[in-house]
Amino acid sequence: MKLNKLKIGKTETPGNLLLAPMADVTNLAFRLLCRQNGADITYTEMISADALLNENRKSLLKGLSSPEDRPFGVQLVGSSPEKLRETALFIEDECSPELIDVNMGCPAPRITGTGCGSALLNSEKLVYEIISELTGVLKTPVTAKIRILERDEKTLEIARLIEKAGASALTVHGRKAEQMYSGNSDLTTIRAVKRELSIPVIANGDIRDEESAEVAIDFTGCDGLMIGRAAMGNPFVFKRIRHYLETGEKLKIDRQVQQLEDFKSYIALLEEYSLYSSTNLRMHAHWFTKGLHGSRQIREKINNLKDGKALIELIKNSFEEIY
Structure with missing residues (x-):
């Protein structure tokens, strides 16, 4: 059996399959459907700290979660430690999520153009400030999601800083930002991050079926798998992977x-x-x-x-x- 328990902060789940936060995809209905198919933890679509602070906060959070959607994480995107702190405290108070995640991996130009997402990885100082700002005031465990960088050592430096700043887990997408979603996810670098850190490390990128899930777990030794694009319109990918990791057998599904x-x-x-x-x-x-x-x-x-x-x-x- 390769489906292991996952513990992030005080949250422990019977399996280690996570639904990735995806804009325009992971609304509450879709998250519940993935959960019914076997996802252990789901993440909201990313929420902009600037938008939340500038608009009607309550309306932006309406329908964000439900009692059936537990444990769940809220992903925030922003570049200001102070604004992210204020946003995170508001969300913690209003929604009580099990996790609050910082998006440090989105490669979309509309996000990186404002200094957010994967653009944050260009400043080690800012990465550390953001995570330490949140972990210093929140009761909720803080996680982060990053992409790999041009040099492995640079990726490892960022990962070490995120752990040092108090993050409870780290998700690594095995592509560089400039690759967007082309090429293959680099499991070797993800494995290096896993070996470097003591907090849980989640592998992300190209996990699309039973075989790719097994390879990712075996090769990287990661604590969990995060599934993104493969779940779009296909939430039963969680059911297939979960069954395979639990039994070693493939589900026969029409x-x-x-x-x-x-x-x-x-x-x-x-x-x-x-x-x-x-x-x-x-x-x-x-x-x-x-x-x-x-x-x-x-x-x-x-x-x-x-x-x-x-x-x-x-x-x-x-x-x-x-x-």
């Missing part, structure tokens, strides 16, 4: 049936938590129908609809046609 069932469940959860207006349902519909029989025709119809209710009716009717 992908078409499973994917459609998960999409129906997703729509029901969006309805239950009133999340339609804040969700790009068209984009999610594309992910959930990708690779399915008749999916091209469904997507063409979806693209021609602007009304949310009409879109939902189309999707529901399409299920019936496929079945």
Whole structure:
């Protein structure tokens, strides 16, 4: 059995599979669906410290979590230690998440252009200040998510500083920022970080199925696996990987049936938590129908609809046609 318990701060989970924070993807409904499929910890979409402080704070946090979504982490993005501290204290008070994560890995130009995300890795001083500022005032364990840097030693220096500043865990995406999502995740560097630190290290990048999960765990020796893009429209990837790590056997799943069932469940959860207006349902519909029989025709119809209710009716009717 390779599915190990994971302990971050006081939070202990029976397994070590985490859902990555992803903008426009990991809303509450999607997180609950991944949790039902076997994710042990889920993270919110990243929340901008500047946005939270400049706008209606309560409205930004509405529908952020539910009692069923535990344990969960909130990911923050920002470059000011003071603003991140104020934001984190507000979120801790309002939502009581099990973890608060700092985004130090997003490579998107709209994020790095403001000095946030992976741009933070250019300043060791700022990385240390941000983490120590948060760990100094929060009761909630602080984690960070980074990308690897050009030189391994530089990556290790950043990782050591994050641990020294008091972080409870570190997630490492095995690509450099300039790679975006091209090329392969570098497991060798992730393994080097794991060997360097005493806090839990989570491997991220290219974990898409049973084999890649097993290789990542075996090669890096990491404490957990974080799954991102492979879960988009495909939350049962957690069920497959979890079953394989627990038993050594692959689940026999009818992908078409499973994917459609998960999409129906997703729509029901969006309805239950009133999340339609804040969700790009068209984009999610594309992910959930990708690779399915008749999916091209469904997507063409979806693209021609602007009304949310009409879109939902189309999707529901399409299920019936496929079945």
